[in-house]
Amino acid sequence: MAELIQALNGYPLVTRHRPWPRVELDEHGWHGLIDRLKTEYWELLALWGERETVHAALRDDGAGTIAVVSLACRDGVFASLSKVRPGAIRMERATRDLFGLTPEGLDDARPWLDHGRWPMRRPLSRDPEPRALDEPAARATDYPFLPVEGEGIHQIPVGPVHAGIIEPGHFRFHANGETVVRLEERLGYVHKGIEKLIEGRPIAEAAKLAARVSGDSTVAHSLAFSRAVEAALGVSAPPRADFLRALMAELERIANHLGDFGAICNDAAFTMIQAWASAMREEILRAAAEAFGHRLMMDCIVPGGVARDLSGAGAAAIQRVVHEIPRRFDRLVAIYDAKPSLLDRTIGTGAIGGHLVHRFAAGGFVGRGAGRSYDARQSPGYPPYGSLEFEVPVLPEGDVNARVWIRIREVRESLRLIGQILERMPDGPVSVLLPAEAGEGAALVEGFRGEIFTWVRLAAGGTVDRCFPRDPSWLQWPLLEAAIEGNIVADFPLCNKSFNCSYSGHDL
Amino acid sequence: MWSLFARSLLRGPLTERAPKPDPDALAELACAVDGAARARLGRSLSIRQVDAGSCNGCELEIHALNNPYYDIERFGFRFVASPRHADVLLVTGPVTHNMAEALVRTWRATPDPKWVIAAGDCACTGGVFAGSYACVGPVANAIPVDLHIKGCPPTPRALLEGLLALLETAAKRPGR
Ligand code: SF4
Numbered sequence: 001m002a003e004l005i006q007a008l009n010g011y012p013l014v015t016r017h018r019p020w021p022r023v024e025l026d027e028h029g030w031h032g033l034i035d036r037l038k039t040e041y042w043e044l045l046a047l048w049g050e051r052e053t054v055h056a057a058l059r060d061d062g063a064g065t066i067a068v069v070s071l072a073c074r075d076g077v078f079a080s081l082s083k084v085r086p087g088a089i090r091m092e093r094a095t096r097d098l099f100g101l102t103p104e105g106l107d108d109a110r111p112w113l114d115h116g117r118w119p120m121r122r123p124l125s126r127d128p129e130p131r132a133l134d135e136p137a138a139r140a141t142d143y144p145f146l147p148v149e150g151e152g153i154h155q156i157p158v159g160p161v162h163a164g165i166i167e168p169g170h171f172r173f174h175a176n177g178e179t180v181v182r183l184e185e186r187l188g189y190v191h192k193g194i195e196k197l198i199e200g201r202p203i204a205e206a207a208k209l210a211a212r213v214s215g216d217s218t219v220a221h222s223l224a225f226s227r228a229v230e231a232a233l234g235v236s237a238p239p240r241a242d243f244l245r246a247l248m249a250e251l252e253r254i255a256n257h258l259g260d261f262g263a264i265c266n267d268a269a270f271t272m273i274q275a276w277a278s279a280m281r282e283e284i285l286r287a288a289a290e291a292f293g294h295r296l297m298m299d300c301i302v303p304g305g306v307a308r309d310l311s312g313a314g315a316a317a318i319q320r321v322v323h324e325i326p327r328r329f330d331r332l333v334a335i336y337d338a339k340p341s342l343l344d345r346t347i348g349t350g351a352i353g354g355h356l357v358h359r360f361a362a363g364g365f366v367g368r369g370a371g372r373s374y375d376a377r378q379s380p381g382y383p384p385y386g387s388l389e390f391e392v393p394v395l396p397e398g399d400v401n402a403r404v405w406i407r408i409r410e411v412r413e414s415l416r417l418i419g420q421i422l423e424r425m426p427d428g429p430v431s432v433l434l435p436a437e438a439g440e441g442a443a444l445v446e447g448f449r450g451e452i453f454t455w456v457r458l459a460a461g462g463t464v465d466r467c468f469p470r471d472p473s474w475l476q477w478p479l480l481e482a483a484i485e486g487n488i489v490a491d492f493p494l495c496n497k498s499f500n501c502s503y504s505g506h507d508l
Numbered sequence: 509m510w511s512l513f514a515r516s517l518l519r520g521p522l523t524e525r526a527p528k529p530d531p532d533a534l535a536e537l538a539c540a541v542d543g544a545a546r547a548r549l550g551r552s553l554s555i556r557q558v559d560a561g562s563c564n565g566c567e568l569e570i571h572a573l574n575n576p577y578y579d580i581e582r583f584g585f586r587f588v589a590s591p592r593h594a595d596v597l598l599v600t601g602p603v604t605h606n607m608a609e610a611l612v613r614t615w616r617a618t619p620d621p622k623w624v625i626a627a628g629d630c631a632c633t634g635g636v637f638a639g640s641y642a643c644v645g646p647v648a649n650a651i652p653v654d655l656h657i658k659g660c661p662p663t664p665r666a667l668l669e670g671l672l673a674l675l676e677t678a679a680k681r682p683g684r
Contacts (some may be wrong), residue, residue: 117605123641160610163589165557165570168607189606190561193642208636215565215661259571276512278575279522285572295663296565335509504563 004042004067005204014070017440018231022055022068030071030079035085040211043361044085045444046453046470049095051126055468056076056088057442059361064379068442068455073101077367080106080318087475088362098195100125105256110144113188113507124196128243145184148174153181156489160189167503171492178488181324183481191507198467203218203229203303203434203471206464210454211299213469213506219245219252221469222301223452227382228467229303232441232458233434241305242383243425247318248288248297248306249445250421255284256448257407258329265336267493268345276332283321290317315422322418327489333408346401350483350495353398362475365406366499376446388420392488400498447472449502471505493508522576526583526672527665533673536655553582553675556594556618560611560650561601561643566628566661572599578664585671591617596674599651600661602630602637603644615651623674627651627667629660 014022041061058059072304079174080103081088093112094104100122120128160168170186198206210225211218262277285295291298291314300307375392377385393409395402444453450472457465480499553631573580626647629635636643655668
C-alpha cells in the first residue's frame with residue numbers, strides 16, 4: 001500500500017493550491033492512477049469539470065491525506081474512473097452534460113442533469129451549442145430506464161412532483177408484487193445552474209449562491225465555501241469566528257436531525273414523536289434567529305469570518321434551549337426505543353452493506369450507520385474542533401434504525417459541543433479582511449448529512465473563477481437504490497427519509 | 509409515554525395565537541377572487557406545495573407550519589398529496605427549465621377555482637438564481653400568480669399571514 005501524496009510524486013504541483021496539493025497528471029499518469037485505484041484504499045471525494053480539464057479529489061483512507069489530481073483533456077476526452085470508483089459515475093455524467101467532456105469507458109451513455117430543456121448544450125463549455133428553437137423539448141418518457149425482465153414485473157413511476165412537501169425527483173420502481181426488484185433514480189429537476197452563476201462573481205455574491213446550494217445545509221455549505229476561499233487566499237478566520245461557526249454548524253445539525261427523527265417516525269405512522277421533535281426544532285430555529293438574525297442562519301458565515309457577533313442575549317437564548325432540550329429529547333428517544341410497532345418498521349429495513357458505503361465513500365448517518373467512521377471534524381479536522389471533546393458514533397447494521405440512532409447520538413454530542421463552545425469561546429474580532437489575490441483552495445467540512453467538499457479558484461481582483469461545491473448527497477443517492485432492493489414498496493418513504501438526500505445539493 | 513401525555517395535558521398546548529392577515533396580501537388578493545369562488549370554498553383550503561427548483565430552504569419553513577407552534581390545520585388549511593384535491597398551489601423556487609413542464613401540468617391538474625401563491629424570493633423574482641440558463645425565472649413566467657410572499661425563505665409567520673389573507677378573502681361573502 002502506498003501513501004497517496006508520495007505516489008503522486010514526480011508530477012508537477014500547482015502552486016497556490018491550498019491546503020492540499022493539486023497535481024497535474026498527463027494521460028499516462030491518469031491511466032496509472034486508475035490502475036493504482038484498483039488496489040489502493042484511496043477514496044474518491046469528488047470529480048468535477050472545467051473547460052478542457054477534469055479534476056478529482058482523493059483521500060488516502062489510511063493516512064487521511066488529501067490530494068487533487070487534474071488532467072488536461074486532449075480532444076475533450078478523459079479516461080473514466082467509474083470502473084474503479086462507482087461514485088464517479090454520476091459526476092462524470094454531469095461533467096459530460098455541463099462541459100462536453102467525454103468520459104471514455106463510462107458505460108452509461110445517458111445524460112444526467114441535462115433533460116434536453118436548457119436553451120443550449122454544454123452550458124459551461126467554451127462553446128455552448130444553442131438548441132434550435134424548433135427542437136421539441138425532450139419528453140419525460142424519453143429517458144431509457146434500465147430494463148428489468150421477469151414474470152409479473154411491473155413499473156411504478158413516482159415524481160418528479162411528490163406527495164409531500166419535498167423536493168422533486170423521479171423514482172422508477174420495478175416491482176414484483178410488493179417487493180422492489182430495482183429502484184432507479186432520475187435527478188436533475190432542480191438544476192439551477194449554480195456553477196455557472198458563480199463564475200466571475202465577486203466573492204461576497206458567490207457566497208450567497210454557495211449558501212443556497214442546499215437550504216437545509218446552508219451553514220455547512222457557507223462554511224465549506226468560506227474555508228475554501230480562505231485557504232486559497234492563505235488567511236484564517238479569527239478564533240472567535242471559528243467558535244461561532246461551529247456553534248451555528250452544531251445548531252444546524254441538531255435542528256435537521258430532530259426534523260429527520262420526527263419525519264422518520266411519522267412515516268412509520270407514529271405522529272406523536274414528530275409533533276414533539278418538530279416543536280424542539282422550532283425552538284432551536286427561534287434561538288438561532290435571536291442569536292444570528294436568521295432562523296436557518298443563512299448568509300451568517302461569510303468568507304473571512306462571520307457576518308455578525310453573538311450578543312449576550314443571543315448566547316442566553318441558545319443556552320436556554322440547549323439546557324431545555326436534552327430532558328425532553330431523552331423522553332422521546334425512550335418512547336422510540338420501547339415501541340415494538342415502530343422498531344418493527346425500522347429494524348432490518350433498507351439495509352446497506354459496509355462494503356458499499358466504503359466503495360462510494362458515503363459519509364454522515366448513511367456511512368456511519370453502516371460502519372464507516374469518517375467525520376471531517378476529526379479528519380482532516382478544522383478549528384475549533386481540535387480543542388473540543390466529542391464522540392463520533394458508528395454502528396454496523398446499515399438499516400433505517402441504525403441511521404435513526406446515529407442521529408440520536410449526534411444530537412446528544414452536538415448539544416454537549418454547544419455547551420463547550422459557549423463556555424470556551426474566546427473574545428476578539430469575528431472577521432478578517434480578504435486580500436484580492438488569485439489562488440486555489442479546497443475545504444472539507446462536516447454538514448449534518450456528511451462531508452461537504454468545496455473547491456474554488458479565485459481570480460485576482462476578488463472574483464471567483466470557478467467553484468464546485470460537492471454535497472454529500474452525490475455519494476449517498478446511489479446507495480438508496482441499493483438499500484431499497486428486496487424491501488416492500490410501502491417501506492420506501494421510510495428508507496428515503498432515513499437517507500434524506502438533498503435534491504438541490506445534488507442537482508446544483 | 510403516558511407521562512409525556514399527562515405533562516402535555518397539564519401544560520397546555522404550545523400553539524400560539526394567530527397573526528393578523530398581511531394587509532399587503534389582502535390588497536393584492538382583493539382583485540383576484542370572484543364571488544362564486546368565495547361561496548364554493550368557504551373557510552377551508554387545501555394546499556398542494558410544488559417545489560419548482562428551490563434550494564429546499566422554503567420547504568423547511570413550509571414544513572414548520574405543521575409544527576405545534578403554528579398548527580396550521582386549526583385554520584382550515586390542509587396540505588394535500590394531489591393537485592386534484594387542491595385549491596391552492598404553493599410554489600417555491602426559480603422554476604428550473606427541468607421542472608417547468610411538471611409545474612404547468614400540476615397547475616392544469618388543479619381544478620378551478622384555484623389560487624397560486626409564489627412563496628419565497630426565488631418564486632417571486634428568481635432570487636439569486638435570476639438570469640441562469642437553467643431557470644425560467646419567477647413563477648409568474650410559467651403560470652398566473654395571485655399572491656407573492658417574499659423572504660429567503662419566508663418565515664412561517666410570513667407564510668401564515670399570507671395564507672390567512674387568502675382565507676379572509678376567500679371566506680368573504682359576495683357583496684351582492
Ligand atoms: S427563496 Fe431562498 S430559501 Fe427559498 S428557495 Fe430561494 S434561495 Fe432557497
